[in-house]
Amino acid sequence: xxxxxxxxxxxxxxxxxxxxxxxxxxxxxxxxxxxxxxxxxxxxxxxxxxxxxxxxxxxxxxxxxxxxxxxxxxxxxxxxxxxxxxxxxxxxxxxxxxxxxxxxxxxxxxxx
Amino acid sequence: xxxxxxxxxxxxxxxxxxxxxxxxxxxxxxxxxxxxxxxxxxxxxxxxxxxxxxxxxxxxxxxxxxxxxxxxxxxxxxxxxxxxxxxxxxxxxxxxxxxxxxxxxxxxxxxxxx
Numbered sequence: 001x002x003x004x005x006x007x008x009x010x011x012x013x014x015x016x017x018x019x020x021x022x023x024x025x026x027x028x029x030x031x032x033x034x035x036x037x038x039x040x041x042x043x044x045x046x047x048x049x050x051x052x053x054x055x056x057x058x059x060x061x062x063x064x065x066x067x068x069x070x071x072x073x074x075x076x077x078x079x080x081x082x083x084x085x086x087x088x089x090x091x092x093x094x095x096x097x098x099x100x101x102x103x104x105x106x107x108x109x110x111x112x
Numbered sequence: 113x114x115x116x117x118x119x120x121x122x123x124x125x126x127x128x129x130x131x132x133x134x135x136x137x138x139x140x141x142x143x144x145x146x147x148x149x150x151x152x153x154x155x156x157x158x159x160x161x162x163x164x165x166x167x168x169x170x171x172x173x174x175x176x177x178x179x180x181x182x183x184x185x186x187x188x189x190x191x192x193x194x195x196x197x198x199x200x201x202x203x204x205x206x207x208x209x210x211x212x213x214x215x216x217x218x219x220x221x222x223x224x225x226x
Contacts, residue, residue, distance in 0.1 A: 034214060036214070038156075041203070041220070041222070042219060042220060043116075043118070043205045043207070043217030043218050043219050043220045044156065044205070044207075044217045045217070046214030046215065046216065049214060087155075097143070097144040097161075099146065099158055099161065100146070100158070100207070100215060101158065102148075102155045102156040102157075103155060104155050105155065
């Protein structure tokens, strides 16, 4: 599975957009980009995933560059409850079950 | 959406005793569940893959005789920490799902061995 690189921490003002980058330069053509987040002392929560097209759901938007070597998770209006560690995971998920390998992620702090 | 229930949320046990943690998929069937462990200020580490009706697959360095996994039905997997020691104190988390739209995680179990 392709490795990912994320900044260890970021701050974002409440109400502003939080843009979390992820580099995955060795991604393969059939690998998806998944984003999860973990609020302190809770289990991780699925946010969004994509292959090559930009994706949007009720939680966030995912922007994947044309060469697929990097992506950005966007929380359009960050709230204090969005303070968490965000994990970018690249994996092939087209053959049934697969294992998720968590890196260190980005610790996002939303500041009042 | 898919719901995974994990129980207990926290447990304190004496050194040398065993502790069982349950992971249930409430509204779907899960042939595969995963067990993770997370130490303070560290990321989640996959311990084992639990397969319904067969033996679990353990990650390198995880003692299968110490961390017993049973996946007897399509909605329940259990992790038993046998002869627990203080170094086993950690946050244990299970996950399950269809995979294609991401896995659902349990709320985790905080184990403290005293």
